[in-house]
Amino acid sequence: MSAPLRLGIAGLGTVGIGVVKIVRQKAALLTERTGRPVVITAVSARTRDKDRGVNLASYDWEDDPVKLATRDDVDVFVELMGGSDGPAKAATEAAIAAGKDVVTANKAMLATHGQDLALAAEAAGRVIRFEAAVAGGIPVIKALLEGLAANEITRVMGVMNGTCNYILTRMQDAGLPYDDVFAEADALGFLEADPELDVGGIDAGHKLAVLSSIAFGTKVDFAGVELEGIQRISIEDIQQAEDLGYRIKLLGVAQMTGRGLEQRMSPCLVPAESPLGQLTGGTNMVVIEGDAVEQVVLRGPGAGEGPTASAVMGDICDIARGIRIPTFGAPATGLRAAKAAKSNSPAPFYLRLTLKDRPGALAKVATVLGDHGISIDRMRQTRHNDENAPVLIVTHKTQRTALDSAIAAMQDTGVMAGVPVALRIEAV
Numbered sequence: 001m002s003a004p005l006r007l008g009i010a011g012l013g014t015v016g017i018g019v020v021k022i023v024r025q026k027a028a029l030l031t032e033r034t035g036r037p038v039v040i041t042a043v044s045a046r047t048r049d050k051d052r053g054v055n056l057a058s059y060d061w062e063d064d065p066v067k068l069a070t071r072d073d074v075d076v077f078v079e080l081m082g083g084s085d086g087p088a089k090a091a092t093e094a095a096i097a098a099g100k101d102v103v104t105a106n107k108a109m110l111a112t113h114g115q116d117l118a119l120a121a122e123a124a125g126r127v128i129r130f131e132a133a134v135a136g137g138i139p140v141i142k143a144l145l146e147g148l149a150a151n152e153i154t155r156v157m158g159v160m161n162g163t164c165n166y167i168l169t170r171m172q173d174a175g176l177p178y179d180d181v182f183a184e185a186d187a188l189g190f191l192e193a194d195p196e197l198d199v200g201g202i203d204a205g206h207k208l209a210v211l212s213s214i215a216f217g218t219k220v221d222f223a224g225v226e227l228e229g230i231q232r233i234s235i236e237d238i239q240q241a242e243d244l245g246y247r248i249k250l251l252g253v254a255q256m257t258g259r260g261l262e263q264r265m266s267p268c269l270v271p272a273e274s275p276l277g278q279l280t281g282g283t284n285m286v287v288i289e290g291d292a293v294e295q296v297v298l299r300g301p302g303a304g305e306g307p308t309a310s311a312v313m314g315d316i317c318d319i320a321r322g323i324r325i326p327t328f329g330a331p332a333t334g335l336r337a338a339k340a341a342k343s344n345s346p347a348p349f350y351l352r353l354t355l356k357d358r359p360g361a362l363a364k365v366a367t368v369l370g371d372h373g374i375s376i377d378r379m380r381q382t383r384h385n386d387e388n389a390p391v392l393i394v395t396h397k398t399q400r401t402a403l404d405s406a407i408a409a410m411q412d413t414g415v416m417a418g419v420p421v422a423l424r425i426e427a428v
C-alpha cells in the first residue's frame with residue numbers, strides 16, 4: 001500500500017464540509033480507486049467555534065491558512081475559501097512555494113491570477129487542479145484537458161451560473177418580475193455574498209475565461225470577456241421571447257476568430273426546444289465544439305455541496321493516482337497572449353422598442369434600421385397603452401456594432417419612449 005495522500009483543507013463552508021464528508025464516508029472506495037488512502041491532516045476556517053454538522057476534532061486546526069498550506073504533513077492544499085486575492089491567493093502561493101499540489105474551486109482567483117499561479121506551480125513541479133471552479137459537478141475541465149486534447153476547439157459555450165438560470169426560469173414559470181425573483185433567490189441563499197458576481201455575469205465570466213484558456217491555448221484573459229448581466233431582463237422580454245419560440249439564458253460564448261479571441265457572457269435568446277433552452281433551475285450546461293469530435297454537450301448541477309465536493313474529490317483522486325497535467329493543459333510558459341476581439345459575428349437580434357404612439361413612429365425606426373443595413377425578419381406591436389406602443393422586432397443577421405449605431409440614431413427620431421432592449425439570438 002502506498003503512503004497516504006494528506007490533505008490540508010482551508011475553508012469549511014458548504015463545499016469544504018462536503019469534501020470532509022466524502023473523505024470520511026468513502027475512505028475504502030477512495031483507497032480502492034486510487035491505490036492509496038486519502039486522509040485529512042489539518043483544516044482551517046475563519047471561525048473555529050461553529051457547529052458544521054461534522055466532527056472535526058481528529059484534524060489539527062490552523063487559524064492561518066498560510067500555516068496550513070505549508071505544514072510538513074500536508075501533501076495537497078485544498079483551497080475552498082474563495083476570493084480572487086487575500087488569504088486564498090496568499091495561501092495558494094505559499095503552498096506552491098512549499099512544494100504542495102493545490103486543488104481549488106476558486107474561479108475568481110484563477111481568472112485573475114491563473115497565469116502567474118500556473119507559472120509558479122510549473123516552476124516548482126507542482127500541479128493546480130480546479131474542476132470545481134467551473135460548472136460545479138460537471139467534469140468539463142477534465143473533458144477539455146484530457147478527453148478532447150486532440151481537438152482544435154472551435155467554440156465553447158454554456159450556461160454556467162445556476163443562480164441566474166434559476167432567476168430566469170422562475171421569472172418565466174411564475175410570470176414574476178426580476179426584483180421579486182431576485183428577493184426569492186436571496187431568501188433561498190442562492191446568491192453569492194456579493195450578488196453582483198452572479199447577476200452581473202462576473203462569476204460566469206470568470207468560468208468562461210478559464211475554459212477559454214484551456215480550449216484555445218491562451219493565457220487567461222478575464223479582462224477580455226464582454227460582460228452583461230441579467231439585471232435588465234424584464235418579465236416582458238421573457239414572455240415576448242417565449243411567444244417567439246425562444247428562452248432567455250445568460251449564455252457564455254468563446255471562440256477564436258481571425259480577429260482574435262471573442263469571449264462574451266450576456267443574456268441571449270436560444271431556441272426554446274434546444275438543449276440550452278430546456279435547461280431549468282440551477283442546472284448548468286457546457287457545449288464544446290471541436291474539429292474531430294464535432295459537438296459534446298455536458299449537463300449537470302452547477303453548485304451545491306455534493307456536486308462541487310464531487311469535483312474537488314475528482315482532482316484529489318487524480319493527484320493520488322499520480323496524474324499530473326499542466327494547469328491549463330499546455331505548459332504555462334507556452335500559452336499565447338489572448339488578443340481580445342469584440343464579438344461582432346453576425347446574428348439575428350431581438351429588439352424591443354417602446355415608441356410614442358403617433359403616426360409615422362414605426363416608419364421612422366424602420367427607416368433608421370434600413371439606413372444601417374439592418375433588415376427586419378419579423379415585427380409586431382402588442383399590449384400598447386394610450387400613449388406608448390411596444391414594438392418587437394426580430395432582425396435578420398446583423399452585426400452588433402450596426403445595431404448599436406442604429407439604436408443610437410433612433411434617439412434623434414423623437415419617437416422613442418423608453419430604453420431599447422437588444423438581445424442576440426444565438427444559434428445553438
Ligand code: HSE
Pocket residue numbers: 136160161162163164190191192198203302303
Ligand atoms: N453562484 C454560482 C452559481 C455558484 O450560481 O452558479 C457556483 O459557482
